[in-house]
Amino acid sequence: MKKIAVITSGGDCPGMNAAIRAVVRVALTCGVEVWGIRNGYAGMIDDDMAKLDSRSVGDIIQKGGTFLGTARSEEFKTLKGQQKAADNLQAHGIEGLVVIGGDGSLTGAKQLSELGIKIVGLPGTIDNDIWGTDYTIGFDTAVNTALDAINKLRDTASAHGRVMLVEVMGRACGWIALTAGLAGGAEIILVPEQPFSSDDVCKKLVESRSKGKKYSIIVVAEGASSAIDLGKYISAKTGLETRVSVIGHIQRGGAPTVADRLLASRLAERAVRALVDGRSDIMIGYQSNQCVEVPIADAVGKKKDIDPELYRLADVLSQ
Numbered sequence: 092m093k094k095i096a097v098i099t100s101g102g103d104c105p106g107m108n109a110a111i112r113a114v115v116r117v118a119l120t121c122g123v124e125v126w127g128i129r130n131g132y133a134g135m136i137d138d139d140m141a142k143l144d145s146r147s148v149g150d151i152i153q154k155g156g157t158f159l160g161t162a163r164s165e166e167f168k169t170l171k172g173q174q175k176a177a178d179n180l181q182a183h184g185i186e187g188l189v190v191i192g193g194d195g196s197l198t199g200a201k202q203l204s205e206l207g208i209k210i211v212g213l214p215g216t217i218d219n220d221i222w223g224t225d226y227t228i229g230f231d232t233a234v235n236t237a238l239d240a241i242n243k244l245r246d247t248a249s250a251h252g253r254v255m256l257v258e259v260m261g262r263a264c265g266w267i268a269l270t271a272g273l274a275g276g277a278e279i280i281l282v283p284e285q286p287f288s289s290d291d292v293c294k295k296l297v298e299s300r301s302k303g304k305k306y307s308i309i310v311v312a313e314g315a316s317s318a319i320d321l322g323k324y325i326s327a328k329t330g331l332e333t334r335v336s337v338i339g340h341i342q343r344g345g346a347p348t349v350a351d352r353l354l355a356s357r358l359a360e361r362a363v364r365a366l367v368d369g370r371s372d373i374m375i376g377y378q379s380n381q382c383v384e385v386p387i388a389d390a391v392g393k394k395k396d397i398d399p400e401l402y403r404l405a406d407v408l409s410q
């Protein structure tokens with residue numbers, strides 16, 4: 092393989108830059124030319140791509156976002172759009188492609204592989220919802236951002252004796268809520284994977300007050316409930332004073348943590364070496380502290396469950 096390209100697609104996440112940097116530098120080490128595609132699949136359709144060298148990816152390992160830009164492209168979901176994108180790659184002599192993104196982006200990569208492009212996917216999303224990998228690039232940074240918010244909100248919840256509800260991201264998945272909630276000592280963690288009733292939440296809060304708890308932290312995954320609605324319900328039902336913080340998109344930004352930079356660099360190296368060695372149509376995942384190759388068809392379209400052990404532990408520790 093003489094020429095490959097790298098693309099970031101879907102929602103951006105911290106660590107994408109570290110992954111691009113590693114793709115470029117490992118490829119150059121292997122004597123392979125690398126191109127960068129701007130603005131996700133939209134840029135691939137528009138032929139918005141250019142050659143990268145080692146210097147093009149200098150000074151980015153520490154930055155959140157993606158210097159290539161990212162986008163969501165409806166046109167790419169059509170066969171016509173995919174064919175146009177594949178034709179553009181082939182016109183440049185690009186044989187292999189590293190796609191960094193979430194489930195939608197990896198599904199798009201699988202479609203491209205069916206049009207003759209050799210692809211390797213890297214799981215890049217803060218949501219940690221990709222099957223076949225213990226962690227996705229960006230998750231650790233997002234969790235640390237959520238944890239920082241929880242720590243700060245705990246100070247003020249404690250000072251006023253309030254119930255503080257913190258809504259975190261994660262789409263239909265509770266990994267960010269569970270992990271940040273456990274690490275932040277939340278009393279209640281609400282995730283989409285575990286059905287709950289608002290009345291049971293109220294009951295638990297009232298009981299914990301009677302046991303001497305002076306304030307409460309509830310972490311709510313965006314896919315489980317609206318923290319704003321739940322906060323209103325709790326104060327109407329129990330008379331407890333509630334405050335709500337929806338952390339929002341700051342969870343998607345910021346300098347990637349050590350864990351995300353290492354994960355991105357390791358997965359990216361493996362992706363390039365797989366392409367160079369003639370393996371493709373795979374996603375590089377991280378399982379039990381090892382990079383592993385997972386058929387892309389197995390990784391996409393599935394939901395990775397939250398860890399039931401973590402959920403159980405969070406419940407035990409919240410007493």
Ligand code: ATP
Pocket residue numbers: 100101102103132162163164165167168169192193194195196197198199200202215216217218
């Ligand atoms: P995140 O999890 O951060 O939102 P994502 O990669 O899942 O990232 P999506 O918006 O779902 O984000 O997908 C990104 C892009 O991938 C879409 O805009 C589209 O161009 C392409 N894509 C998504 N689903 C498909 C599909 N079923 N077929 C082809 N392309 C797809």
